Amino acid sequence: MCLYVTHAYAQATTVRGIITDSKTKKALSSVSVYFPGTNIGVITGADGAYELQTNTVVSRIQASYIGYNSVVKNIKAGEEQTINIQLQPNERLLKEVLVKPGKKNRYRNKDNPAVELIRQVIDHKASNRIEHYDYTAYEQYEKIQFSLSNTPEKLRRNILIRKYPFIGKSLDTTTLEGKALLPLFMQETISDNYYRRNPEKKKTVITAEQKVTFDESFIDNNSVTAYLKHVYQEVDIYDNNITIVTNQFLSPIADAAPAFYKFYIVDTTTINGQPLVQLAFGPRNTTDLLFQGIMYVTLDGHYAVQKVDLRISKHANLNWVRTMHIRQEFEQSADGRYHMSKSKLAADFAVTKGADGGIFGERNTSVKNFTINQPLPDSVYKGAPVVDLKTAEKHTDSFWVANRHDSLTNAEQVVYKNIDSLQNTKSFKRAMNIAMLLLAGYSKAGPYFEIGPVNTFYSFNPVEGFRGRLGGRTTPALSKNIYLEGYAAYGFKDLKWKYYIGGTYSFTNRPMLEFPVRRISANFQRDTKIPGQELQFVQEDNFLLSFKRGVNDKWLYNDIYNVDYLQEFTSHFSFKIGYKNWTQQAAGGLQYINEGTAAAVKDLTTSEFSAELRWAPHEEFFQGKLYRIPMPNRYPILTFRAIAGVKGFLNGAYNYENVSVNLYKRVYLSQLGYTDVVLEGGYIFGKLPYPLLDIHRANQTYSYQLQSYNLMNFLEFVSDHYASVQIDHAFNGFFLNKIPLIKKIKLREFVSAKVLYGGLRDENMPEHSPELLKFPVNESGVTSTYSLQKQPYIEGSVGIGNIFKFFRVDLVRRFTYLDNPNVDATGIRARFKFDF
Numbered sequence: 120m121c122l123y124v125t126h127a128y129a130q131a132t133t134v135r136g137i138i139t140d141s142k143t144k145k146a147l148s149s150v151s152v153y154f155p156g157t158n159i160g161v162i163t164g165a166d167g168a169y170e171l172q173t174n175t176v177v178s179r180i181q182a183s184y185i186g187y188n189s190v191v192k193n194i195k196a197g198e199e200q201t202i203n204i205q206l207q208p209n210e211r212l213l214k215e216v217l218v219k220p221g222k223k224n225r226y227r228n229k230d231n232p233a234v235e236l237i238r239q240v241i242d243h244k245a246s247n248r249i250e251h252y253d254y255t256a257y258e259q260y261e262k263i264q265f266s267l268s269n270t271p272e273k274l275r276r277n278i279l280i281r282k283y284p285f286i287g288k289s290l291d292t293t294t295l296e297g298k299a300l301l302p303l304f305m306q307e308t309i310s311d312n313y314y315r316r317n318p319e320k321k322k323t324v325i326t327a328e329q330k331v332t333f334d335e336s337f338i339d340n341n342s343v344t345a346y347l348k349h350v351y352q353e354v355d356i357y358d359n360n361i362t363i364v365t366n367q368f369l370s371p372i373a374d375a376a377p378a379f380y381k382f383y384i385v386d387t388t389t390i391n392g393q394p395l396v397q398l399a400f401g402p403r404n405t406t407d408l409l410f411q412g413i414m415y416v417t418l419d420g421h422y423a424v425q426k427v428d429l430r431i432s433k434h435a436n437l438n439w440v441r442t443m444h445i446r447q448e449f450e451q452s453a454d455g456r457y458h459m460s461k462s463k464l465a466a467d468f469a470v471t472k473g474a475d476g477g478i479f480g481e482r483n484t485s486v487k488n489f490t491i492n493q494p495l496p497d498s499v500y501k502g503a504p505v506v507d508l509k510t511a512e513k514h515t516d517s518f519w520v521a522n523r524h525d526s527l528t529n530a531e532q533v534v535y536k537n538i539d540s541l542q543n544t545k546s547f548k549r550a551m552n553i554a555m556l557l558l559a560g561y562s563k564a565g566p567y568f569e570i571g572p573v574n575t576f577y578s579f580n581p582v583e584g585f586r587g588r589l590g591g592r593t594t595p596a597l598s599k600n601i602y603l604e605g606y607a608a609y610g611f612k613d614l615k616w617k618y619y620i621g622g623t624y625s626f627t628n629r630p631m632l633e634f635p636v637r638r639i640s641a642n643f644q645r646d647t648k649i650p651g652q653e654l655q656f657v658q659e660d661n662f663l664l665s666f667k668r669g670v671n672d673k674w675l676y677n678d679i680y681n682v683d684y685l686q687e688f689t690s691h692f693s694f695k696i697g698y699k700n701w702t703q704q705a706a707g708g709l710q711y712i713n714e715g716t717a718a719a720v721k722d723l724t725t726s727e728f729s730a731e732l733r734w735a736p737h738e739e740f741f742q743g744k745l746y747r748i749p750m751p752n753r754y755p756i757l758t759f760r761a762i763a764g765v766k767g768f769l770n771g772a773y774n775y776e777n778v779s780v781n782l783y784k785r786v787y788l789s790q791l792g793y794t795d796v797v798l799e800g801g802y803i804f805g806k807l808p809y810p811l812l813d814i815h816r817a818n819q820t821y822s823y824q825l826q827s828y829n830l831m832n833f834l835e836f837v838s839d840h841y842a843s844v845q846i847d848h849a850f851n852g853f854f855l856n857k858i859p860l861i862k863k864i865k866l867r868e869f870v871s872a873k874v875l876y877g878g879l880r881d882e883n884m885p886e887h888s889p890e891l892l893k894f895p896v897n898e899s900g901v902t903s904t905y906s907l908q909k910q911p912y913i914e915g916s917v918g919i920g921n922i923f924k925f926f927r928v929d930l931v932r933r934f935t936y937l938d939n940p941n942v943d944a945t946g947i948r949a950r951f952k953f954d955f
Contacts (some may be wrong), residue, residue, distance in 0.1 A: 130461040132198035134180055135170040138163050139188075143293040149426065149448045149461065150184040150206070151390050155191070160390045182206060183388070188309055205317070208296070226381050233382035233398055236416060240372050243422040244357045247456060255314045257458075259491040260524035262307050263347050264481035264531070266291070266300040268467060274299045282546065289537055291530035295467065300479055304533040306330035309522060313499055319501040327522065331538045332625065341633055342786065349750045350955070351464050351482035354445055356414075356427055360789050363645050364440060364955040367787050368408045368431070369402045372424070379790065380404055387411070393451075394418040395425055405434040406856035407790055410445075423457040425449050433472070436852035436865045438924045441467040441477060452491055461485045471709050485524040504687040565930040567597035575606075578665045581673045582647060582707040584612025600624055602631045608646070613706075615676075617646040632747040634740060635687035644679045647706065651814040651833045653826075667819040669941050673710030673834050674893060675810075677701065683729075691738050700724070700769050703810060708898065709834075711810070715889030723810055726771025727764045735755070751795075752801055755784040764805070775805030777813075792851040797826060800842040806882045807894040809847035809904060812837045815875060815912075821928050823918070823948035827874060830914050830933040830946055834895060834904050841877030841907070849920070869918035869927060879906040901940050910935050916948070925951055 138150045146167025153160025154177045163169045169182065183189040187206035194200060227235045249255050267274065271292055274280065279301070280287040291300040309327040314320070330344065352362045359373040371380055379402065386397040395415045402409035408815045414427040429445040431437065443466040450460035462484040469477030541547050556562040560572030568593040578586050589604025605620040621642025625631050631638065648711055650673065683697030702724045705711045711720035735756040749756070762777040768856050779801035786794045801813055816837065817831040818824045825847060850868040855861050881887045884895060884906065892905040918929035927950045 123297055126208065130179055130750075131172060131174050132194065132196050133170070133172045133199040134194055134202055135168070135199075136203040137167045138169065138184075138202050138204050138206060139167055139208045142296070145293075147184060147187075147206060149837060150182055151373060151388060152180060152182045152204075153388060153390065155179055155181050157389075160388065164391055174279050182402055204698055222542070222888075226271045228377050231382065232383045233673055234377050234865075236384070236396060236398065236422070237291040237372065237377060237382050239422040240373055240416055240424065241323045241376070244372065247423045248355075251456070251459065252491045254314050254315070254494055255312075255458075255490065256493065256495065257308050257312055257486050259312055260308070260485050261310070262305065262483045262523075262525075263303060263344070263351060263481070264305040264534075265478055266302045266530075267476070268300050268469075268479040269300045269476040270297065271299040274301060279541075283544065285540060286537055289530045289533045291528055293528070295479060298479075300530065302530050303538065304331045304347075304536050305531060306347075307519065310463055311619045313495060315495075315500055321504055322500050322502075323505045325505070325507045325511050327514050327518065328507070328513070329519065329535070331535055333538070334543065341630075342741050345750070346741050347480070347482075349739055349741075351466070351480060352431075353484070354447065354462060354464060356424055356447060360787060361466070363431075363443065363445075364437065366408055366437065367789055367793070368410060369789050371410055371412070371414065371415040371427075371429075373789075375789070377408055379407065389495050390425075391424070391451075402432060402773075404857065405432045406436060406852070406862050408435055408437075408851065410789075417457065418456065421456055423449065425457055434862075435633060436867065436921075437861075438865075438921065439468045439470070440955065441472055441474075443467075449549055450486075452488070452489060454491060458489055459484075459486060460489075476674070483525070487524060489573050502554055505689075556816070559579045561592075563594070563951040564591065568592070568867055569594055574779050580647070580665060580674070581612055581672050583610025583615075586610050595630060599628050599630070600626075600939060610647075619646065632740075634747075635689055635693075637686045639682070641682040643681075644677065646677060648675045648677050648831050649673070650675055650709075650810065651817045651835075652819075653816045654678060664820050664822070666821060668821065668946070669819055670708075671833065674709060676704040676706050676812060678703075679920060691735045693733045693735075695727045695729075695733075698727070699729065700726050700771070702770075709895055711808075711888075712893045714885040714893045723808065724770045724772050725764050726766075726768045727762050728923060729760065729762045731761075744841065753785060753787055757782050757783060764811075773805065773811065775803060775807055775811070777801065777803045779813075791853055793846040794824070794846060797845040799842070801838075801840065803839040806888065806891075807839070809837045809885070809894060810892070811881075812839050812879070813841060813877070814882065815841070815877070818948075821948060823927065823931075823950040824948045828875065828912065828914060829916070829929075829931050829948050830943055831912065832903070832939075832941060835939065836875075836877070836905055836912065837879070838907055839879050839883050840876030841875060843873070843875040843877075845871070845873045847871040852921070865921055869920055869929065871915070871918070871921065871929070872915045873913070875907065875912040877907040877912075897940055899940075905939065912936060920952075921954075925953065927952060941948075 127816065138152065139145060139148045142149055148163055148167060150163040151160060152169040154171060154173060157173065157175060157177065159173050160173060161169050161171060178193060179191050179196055179197060180202065181189060182193045182204045184206055187208055190204050190206060192202050192204060221870045245251065274290065275287060284300065289302060291302065294300055307329055308325055311324045311326055313322045315896035337496070350364050354361055356370055357373060358370055360367040361370050367378055369376065380400050380507050381403055383399045384396060385399045388395050388397065394693065395417060398414050398416060401411035409432065410429040411432055412427065412429045415425040417423045417425050426449065427447050431440065431443040446463045447459055448461040449457035452458050467479050468476055508756055552563050556573065561569040562571060564570050568591055575588050580586065586608055588606055588608035592604035593602055602623040606618065608617040611793040619642065621632045621640065623631060623638050623640040626637040650944060680700040681697065683695055685693065685695045687693040702722050704722045711723070713720055736754045737752060737758070739750045739752070741750055758781045760779045764773050764775040765771050768776040780799070780894060782798045786796060788794065803812060809828060814826040814834060815831065815836045817833045819833055826845060848870050850865045852865060854868055855866045885891045894902050898902045913934040914931060915934070916929040916931040918927050921929060929948045931946045931948055933942065933944050
């Protein structure tokens, strides 16, 4: 559209009114309203109001907004008039605006003015970020929510609504076209935010917060919030990669964007005297994790983004996501640059694309009182990066009405009250108890105790035969500070009882696993164990792990006394100190035989003190009933451990020192997926029998375990010094998405490699030290435990993931030590994983 200014003048023309959504009737802010053919225009405020005035002869006004059909209205020149405008949402607008060149005009970056403009935006990114300023300060309001979604008819027939009529009164039928929403969770936060460039520091002070809270016996409320924020992460259009629903999408203004996106200039306009270019963009390959949408770019020399609308292609390799829409608006700062003033991320999740029902989630953010380059005292920036004021949750309803940046819908206004009322009904509590049993494995046995986990009630192994187990734990209703747990198990083959009893005291008066933890624990366990089996986030006697490949007859009976103290700091540094007394006896096909005398050794006892230091910057957790599972991010996790065995203390028979270090890092590679890297090393000082050395993590189950060696046998290798690297890369369908037919299945590719170097000093080799224990032998009398020689242990795998949206299957290949007995050179392993 050509912009021009006419030079015919007449009596002043004044037009004012309000812009609203034609369906929801809500006022629309940041709508561009202007006289076509002139440089006169405004942007509506929070109340949707506008006012235009000119002495130029004009006959029309136009209103334009991303995601809506533009409207042109005739006006009367030379008069004051009120024209209210309703904009019609257009979900297909983005598809229509991506004008494709004809067959003869093949798209190319060279000599493309849209690409040249994007390159200017890319070149000016640094100067348009908040980090460009020496100081910034602003108030931010954030609202996170999720709701059940379905057609109005089906949702009204939902058992929740039929059984609890008051819930049905809060249905929202205006947000999603053709769907009704039943709000189940909402959290609002108001915070003061400060940034200083040198020395760089960001500080957030949460001044007000309220959210739907569930009974802690069923759901950990902080975990719900943390997981939702992990899924709906803050969007910064100026980042090269934008993380949404645990996946990285390449930004349309990323440094490499011209190689992956197509860009088109759609229109030009002028708002408040600011010339803008409207750009449309879309992925070159629709199956890649890219956006399609529209952005407005300023032509004032800053080349800043003034407004952007992002959507995800329906062909992208994502699970459960039916639609996703991101809309951001930017406001001019005092220096003429632009800062983000509003951001909305909305996603509709469903089991299948065509399903009526699903879950709808939103994260809305707005900023006001944005100030730049106004220094503040150093005290403002000191302390933890996020501070939650003690008074944050004590504000009244009238405070929220006066201070939230936008009003709530009718459905949102009652969600706090409705969920609170719902949880007080007996039938709902029964339903949640059943859900907890199925999902978490525990069932409530009164207000103070839970029985579980269910998946350990029955299992089997070669030593115990059929194993029955029954256990449980106390709930926070008994005490927030004291936590007790225990179980009893019986083997019907070895005819022996096993049991565990433990207690923890928390000094924080919060749930036991809630960050930051400060607690002391003590426990005793008499049970069996497979030497070399180390599991993550799963019980060793889980029924599914009863199925193992190869020979699995070398076990231990253990008596373990353990006490430790753990303290975490808000900086995500933690330390743990402890004491462990461990008596172990060989079981099954395993025997402890002295190398020199050939006499059987009844047991081994160690008495050891330990210390662990851990640093995990910006770590977030999903907290379950048994484990607190870290949610991966781009920051490393470093763990250092030191153990000292003391001979003569509480029957300890050996002096030794054991030090180890573990570094985990996820590396994001944008469109090429991500790589999980684990570097580990350890060294043992002292002369010890092999059961007290590092028995390398092996896996004889049929599940794929990320930090174990999946084709190594239990107790196959021991070392007193070792170093390893494990690499697991997920391509996220980068290659398979480009193959016809296969791309419709949305499979994902994985490759991994694991390399382990290690060895034994002569003093710890049984043939050089007759007082040590012989290495174990198999049923044929052949040695089955080894030290690593000059050659490392190496295995690798290729896998296909996202099978039925849940399963990953790997073909694993072992490359070294293939002459060891009972070795499988190849194997198939599977892993269950919920992922977007």
